[in-house]
Amino acid sequence: MSLPFLPGTSNNKQLGKERFHKSQHFDYSNGLPLMVGSEKPGIGGELLLGQKFKPNWASLPRREGSDLASWVAYDKQVLSFTAYFEETVLGVQGEMNKVRECKIYYYLEDDTMQVVEPNLKYTALPQGTFIHRQRVPMPPPDEDQFFQAFHFNINQQMVLFSRTFTVTSCDPFTRNFLNHLGVILNEPGTVPEDPYSKLREQRTSPRSSPEPPPVPRPPRLMPPYNGFGSEEDSLSFCRGLLPKPPLKDFQKFMYKDRKVMTFHAKILTEDPIDSERLFVVSYYLIDDTINVYEPVQKNSGILGGRFLERVRVRKPGQELFTSDPPRYYEPQDLYVGASLFINNMNFRLLDADEYTFGYMEQNEQEFPQANVGTILSKLRSLPEEKLSEMRKLLTLSDPGDSGFISYESLRGLLEKLDCDLSEHEMLVLGRRFCVHQQPEQDGPLMLAVIQDFLIRKNFDAFSEMSSSLEYRDRQKTGRISTKETRSICKGSRLPLPENLLDGLLRMFTVGDEIDYVAFMSGINWRENRAPSVMPADTLKLLFVPSSSTTTLVPQSRIRFSSLLQHLTV
Template sequence: VLSFDAYFEEEVPDKNQELYRIRHCKIYFYLEDDTIQVIEPLVKNSGIPQGTIVRRHRIPLPPPHEDQFYTIDHFNINTEVIFYARRYKIIDCDQFTKNFLRKMGVRLNTPASRPDDPYTKERQKVLDSMNPLRPYERIDTLKQFLEHDGQVLRFFCVWDDPESMFHDPRELVLHYYLSDDTIDIKEILPVNSGRDAVPLFLRRDKLPKYAPTGLYQPGTITSRTVLNVLGNLVGNKGRYILDNRKTGAVHQEFYKDSDLKIGAVINVWGRKIMLCDCDQFTKEYYRTKYGIEDFTPVPYKAPPPTKPEKTFPPYTGFGSEEDSLCSCMGLLLKPPQKDFKKFMEKDRNGMESNILRFVAKFITDSPIDKDRKFIISYFLSDDTISVFEHIQQNTGILGGKFLERGRIKKPGQELFKSEPSEYFKAQDLFVGARICFHGHNFLLVDADEYTFNYMEKHANEFSMANIGVILKKLKDIAEPRSREIRQVFAAADPEHSKVIEYDPFRNLIVSITDEAFSEHEIITLGRYYGVRDEYEMDLHFLLAVAQEQLKKNSFENFEQLSAVLIYNDREKCGVLPGEVCRTICKSFKLPLADDNLQALLTMCEDDHKQVEYKKFVDGLNWRQNPIPAFQTIKVPLKNEDDRSGQPPSLPVKGIKYLPLLDDLFGEEE
């Protein structure tokens, strides 16, 4: 919409005071349909109808072109247009209209001056020269309230009370309300100060600068001053005249926002209070209104006294250390807090046991105890350890539970001390570690597959299973002898198969590092670069195992599982990515191990590595497609004699040493 400022002259034939009248108006041109609207702004007490002069529509040109209509080309500054025989003088337009006309290629004329209406000027002179017989004093605080309601300036103050016994400074908070220029003050009472807690130090009101000044008679301080009082007239109605000069009025000065600043001392009814600091809103207000930039606070708080270090008595020997320590923390005895979050995260959940199991043996020269085997279980949910002894026949040793589940202290610590004891953590247990449980020395010689997988999955917590840390450590040791080490590995592979057995590989790593590597670090290297045994699994056998597991757990939601898989198949092609199928199976809490589930999904893939989910679900459905009973295939167990040796057995055929050498020394040219 283009907006033009215009005016037109209107003759006034019936009045002697004025011969013509100038009426200002707005002309709006709507670009969407070339319609025009003329509106006259309302003038107070004009006595003539104002508002819309010409309603919005297309206006024809004056004769003899009345068959055509006004367009954008007919408008410019300092030109005249005729609407229905009335001549409008365009004097100016807004900025948007100017920019638009310039883009249209219109050269704008110089804006014309805006003439004044002679009768309006004469009338304004008469109004300015008139004084009211009864001057009315308008006291309007609504504007200030509407603009500043809810805006409060906050200052942090201090009052050094000279009458107090110890002359201690008292901290105050001053609130200045911008809506009505009132002030209230609250006192900040420190803990155990001994003072009475009162709601307000000073209630909200305007604060005079020069107080106290004595008491005034009632009616002395008023908002208006009465000049004279006449007697009662008809109807017992009194009459009065206001004194616009306020003769004899008492003028009081109150604190304004301009009087408050950091470092200023104000008088609060005879008490000298210093403003020391303010909040962020107050700083922004003074920065915007008064241009103040320096808000350096005045130090008023004494440095806090040093908090005495809490000392605890030594452990008495009764109960656990944590339980005895809780009796020193408060008067009400409470049991020690347990890490419930850790318990919920690391407790047994489905196939995740969160238990690290190690095979251990005694470190002793006794021929009786030398061959004893132990299973050490570390429970990640509460950092407890239990030890079971492997039952061996004809040894004279009973076997079974060797150590009750509980937290175990590290050896070499004083029993009766104030500091908490250190306990064995999961990071202290790894293959090759030597540990002492209550005077019994153990050597960890092996671990189960779950332990190795868990430690490698959480490599940031277990440095012994962190392949990046191990490679960096090995590189720092072996890099100066890179050529010699390559020749040693090549000599260990006379058939040039690029694979060596684990035992020669372990012996080479031990000789290269001069036994600086633990057994667990060597196992991690072997597992990372090893060639694992690949068992050719029959799909029929896998489905039989899966159906047996589903039947034991009473899983029968095959229709819902199939419906969700079909819903995720947007293209209705009968196949889905393996990761999507695995996620859906996990959401149904399918009671299958991760490796078994992955093997089933892999065997149900087509040529494009997409899982045929209907074949997968039909194979698992033990209700409709039961597979006959099968004989369990027994996998040969590890030889017990191998446990006593240092290198543990691994499910790998050999070690691919070339990728290891390339990661250590770079690819050989």
């Protein structure tokens, strides 16, 4: 009795099958019918009789405990082999073989290969990448397949694009990986000696003749400057066929960008009109350029404006058309009292702005004219007779025995004794020992303005500030140094202008310390609210000059007693 032709009761393999496509085995080429699909599968992708399964990609084992795909799990993992190949080179003695070493890399993520030959010196052969990264087909008769990881082994030959490579060794990672795949590695091989390179070395460096001593190269003479462009650009055209732009000092650009030294100057001339003209000389530290501007003066009859565009200025006394590098004005050449030769005119620097004085004093190692230590050393090196006369004249200039004299008196005394100090050095000396009297300020009004500032900025972190101040007070005296108090104010981001903060600290200064309890009580607008203030009072306090400003006038008070103490050290 036969079984019914129903699912589950028949041996028909076609039951449940969904793919019934047919591979194309025949095609026309140049009008001729040809069989082009002898290796293609049958209906539905099933292998025909005598066909074998040929995978397109390597079936690498998955990592233990990982469900990632192979191309993700083996990302950036490469098998590295050392190999060599031989090629025929036509030499003087006929044809001979040259041995060329190379590296074979097999990328596990996509089964691609790359062959790279390391660069060697003193060879005219093209080197570098020998075979670009790609899938390399196997030699015939398996040219329809590609090399995979299990095809590799050491001390064996591989044919890559009709060239025979001999694999000699591999790295430890490659050895461990192939062992896990079940590949039994052969013993490492050696690279044979290269007869071509050996013969080349014997000819280029014979043993019989010793190498002559190196001949010193004479200095390269440069032609003189021809006047076109800048000296650096003209010099770059003489150093090579392809001129390169001059290199910029990047470190100087980073540290001195937007830093300008500004001086007031006059022309040294006998012309009464030109001698009254005022100029502003700006020196840009980023590229050592100078700009000169003449402010407009009413009823002078001279049009002001730009006198010199921003450019580097050569020092006088130099030939223009010469091969020697030019010398330009440097920052150290500019100071109060110095002379500059610009556009065939002599300028004398009369004064500088506060930023210039401050910058030169902060960088006193770079500016000798602003170095207080150097100035005091000059005074100490004077003969003892001059020092004794200086002490005597300073004492006579202070009949009230207050320890102070005016800057005008100090300057006249130094000029009279011929102390060999420039105008800038005398100004720096006066700034160093000058005592400024700050105008008396209304304490309640300042506290009211400060509280108004804090209310506008919505600042109320008073408890945090008090905790920080109490932590710094290790002796529990209720006072800490001014420097520590200022640091805590900055760290707490107290939103006050610098001049108001200076006045606030001076208000609660006791000796060299701050009464921080009274300080916090004065600014705490939540517990000790001050009366409201008018906008005019706020503006009056905002524009009071800070104590850090050290502007000298002839009537400025100089503490000469402190100066004498420094001279006797």
